[in-house]
Structure formats: C-alpha cells, structure tokens
C-alpha cells in the first residue's frame with residue numbers, strides 16, 4: 001500500500017495535483033490552521049531578494065502561486081518573478097489569483113517540469129520551492145536543475161515539511177498527519193489518487209535536516225543552512241551557488257571527420 005501511495009512517476013504526480021487543484025488552497029489553509037501562510041511569509045522575510053540588476057526570482061512547483069504572490073507583495077513588484085509548475089490546472093488557479101491581486105504584470109507563469117527547465121544557465125538571483133521538492137520524481141535531478149539556472153552567488157530556498165524532533169510532539173504530529181489529516185483531506189477532495197494519504201507517506205519518507213542539506217550540497221550548493229519552523233513541522237533550507245561555479249556552456253557536438 002505504501003509503495004503504491006508513494007508512486008512518484010511524473011504522470012501520477014501531475015494527475016494527482018491536477019485533480020485536487022480546486023480544493024488545494026482550502027485544504028492547505030484548513031489542515032495547517034493557516035500556518036502555511038505564515039511559513040511562506042517567513043521565507044520571504046528570511047530570504048529577501050537583492051537588487052533587480054541581479055536578475056529575476058524563480059518559484060518552482062508554484063502550484064496555485066502562493067509563494068510567488070508572497071514575494072510579489074514583499075518586493076512590491078520590484079523584482080520580476082517567474083513561477084513554474086507542470087500541472088496546468090494548478091497554474092490556471094495561480095493565474096486567476098495573480099490577476100485578482102493585481103500582480104499579473106509582475107509574475108509570469110510557465111508550464112514546466114522542474115527536472116528539465118526551459119531557462120538558460122545562471123539566470124535567477126533566487127530560486128524558491130515550497131512543498132514541491134518532495135514530489136519531484138527525481139529529487140536530485142530537480143536540485144541540479146535548480147542550481148543550473150541560479151546565477152553564481154545566487155540562492156536556492158527550499159521550504160518543505162519535516163518531522164519534529166521532540167518525541168512527544170513527534171507522536172502527536174504522526175497521529176494528526178497519519179490519521180486525522182488524510183481523513184479530512186480525502187473527505188473534502190475525494191482525490192482518486194489518494195493525495196491526502198500520499199502526503200503523510202511522502203513526508204515520512206523524505207530526507208530532512210542534515211540529510212537534505214547533504215543532497216543540496218551534492219547538487220552544487222554551498223553554505224547550506226536550515227531553520228525549522230513551528231517545532232520542525234516545516235523547515236526552510238537555504239544554499240548559495242558558489243561564484244566560481246558558473247555553469248559551463250554545453251560542450252559543442254563532436255565533429256566527425
């Protein structure tokens with residue numbers, strides 16, 4: 001059952017998020033008691049972008065666009081933002097929200113897979129991803145792509161669920177996450193792909209804290225640090241792309257005599 005639930009093939013993940021798109025925001029805020037908003041705001045506060053000359057911001061796995069919109073608000077539209085996701089249905093909602101917020105001229109939405117991004121090397125001053133990396137089929141490939149498109153000296157900020165380290169809280173969290181949350185989530189969304197049973201399983205099997213730091217370092221990031229939010233229910237990881245590591249242009253094709 002767990003392995004079926006944890007099926008992370010692109011086609012399944014895309015279908016699952018597309019199916020729950022109409023319920024996604026409501027359930028996010030309900031199941032987290034609105035704390036998710038506070039986590040995104042804290043991320044934007046802790047990792048503010050630099051001057052516009054350093055390049056745009058990229059928000060990957062943007063879903064309905066909440067982190068992109070948070071950055072748009074906190075930067076007052078000063079920095080152009082590209083927001084990408086591979087679920088068309090999620091992006092449709094993101095575009096509507098951005099229009100209602102009067103942000104459409106600042107945020108450009110792109111349908112793209114985080115493992116093969118349609119952007120040149122060394123482009124963005126800041127690449128963010130909230131609750132996305134855990135769902136990317138090949139997480140290491142996704143991380144390498146993220147680093148490739150970040151400019152040297154630029155930052156990568158990843159916000160993800162993690163497991164509280166306090167034993168008592170950990171047990172309470174597991175009970176909520178494994179029993180109550182799937183019940184409410186499935187009842188409201190009626191997700192045919194069991195999205196709200198997949199959620200706790202994917203978090204419990206996802207590397208957190210030092211383990212994720214190591215994966216980010218292996219992808220080419222330096223100075224990786226993390227900050228747990230709300231007793232470690234979510235954690236923000238931030239790394240810097242080294243100045244010397246400007247991604248080399250692809251090698252020319254071999255010439256044949």
Ligand SMILES: C[S@@+](CC[C@H](N)C(=O)[O-])C[C@H]1O[C@@H](n2cnc3c(N)ncnc32)[C@H](O)[C@@H]1O
Pocket residue numbers: 013014017018028060061062063064065066067084085086087090112113114115129130131132135136137
């Ligand atoms: C849990 S939602 C997070 C949405 C948003 N970032 C937030 O903070 O609410 C995960 C999103 O990642 C997207 N996603 C998963 N794998 C992806 C991939 N390989 N490429 C692009 N988007 C992906 C899904 O379509 C979904 O919209």
